[in-house]
Amino acid sequence: MTTIGVLALQGAFREHIRSVEASGAAVVTVKRKEQLDMIDGLIIPGGESTTMRRLIDKYEFLEPIRAFADAGKPVFGTCAGLILLASEIDGSYDVHLGVMDMSVRRNAFGRQRESFEADLDIEGVAEGYNAVFIRAPYIERVGKNTKVLASYDGHIVAAQEGHLLACSFHPELTDDHRLTEHFVKMVEKSKQTLAS
Numbered sequence: 001m002t003t004i005g006v007l008a009l010q011g012a013f014r015e016h017i018r019s020v021e022a023s024g025a026a027v028v029t030v031k032r033k034e035q036l037d038m039i040d041g042l043i044i045p046g047g048e049s050t051t052m053r054r055l056i057d058k059y060e061f062l063e064p065i066r067a068f069a070d071a072g073k074p075v076f077g078t079c080a081g082l083i084l085l086a087s088e089i090d091g092s093y094d095v096h097l098g099v100m101d102m103s104v105r106r107n108a109f110g111r112q113r114e115s116f117e118a119d120l121d122i123e124g125v126a127e128g129y130n131a132v133f134i135r136a137p138y139i140e141r142v143g144k145n146t147k148v149l150a151s152y153d154g155h156i157v158a159a160q161e162g163h164l165l166a167c168s169f170h171p172e173l174t175d176d177h178r179l180t181e182h183f184v185k186m187v188e189k190s191k192q193t194l195a196s
């Protein structure tokens with residue numbers, strides 16, 4: 001069975017666990033780096049990216065997650081998780097994992113719009129998708145191999161670069177599991193490719 005890990009250091013990891021279960025995959029609550037060996041794909045949840053980075057350093061996850069992604073295993077970053085994946089943040093080079101070729105802006109929708117919901121079309125994944133944004137970042141630029149999957153208000157809010165998936169919003173907070181199901185399919189496909 002395909003097994004998805006949810007990084008459970010901080011943030012909305014419980015909801016992601018529920019969403020992965022609803023998508024038909026097995027789930028591991030990842031609290032120690034050794035658990036990365038047990039999973040086929042990893043979700044990095046929303047929360048607070050600088051706090052999560054501190055915990056990633058404390059529990060020595062930075063290089064193991066980079067190696068996991070470099071080995072072609074899928075990683076899905078949502079909201080703060082997207083910020084952790086990005087190769088550029090707010091135009092500076094102070095990046096975290098830096099594995100996905102895109103530039104992100106934190107808290108990008110401004111104070112008046114700290115949280116809101118929007119109907120999105122996510123290319124190849126879902127139409128009329130109810131997306132929940134909470135102090136969300138957006139993607140300012142994607143690299144040439146990164147595909148834009150959804151935009152809102154002229155800003156990129158979901159993208160995929162091969163086995164790496166990222167979104168600005170919280171796909172785990174509603175009962176619409178289509179984006180998580182898309183990630184589970186990516187993981188199933190990569191498992192077959194990596195095994196052959």
Ligand code: GLN
Pocket residue numbers: 045046047048049050078079080081083106107134135136137
């Ligand atoms: N703004 C947060 C950050 O910079 C992310 C918000 C979220 O994950 N809901 O980490």
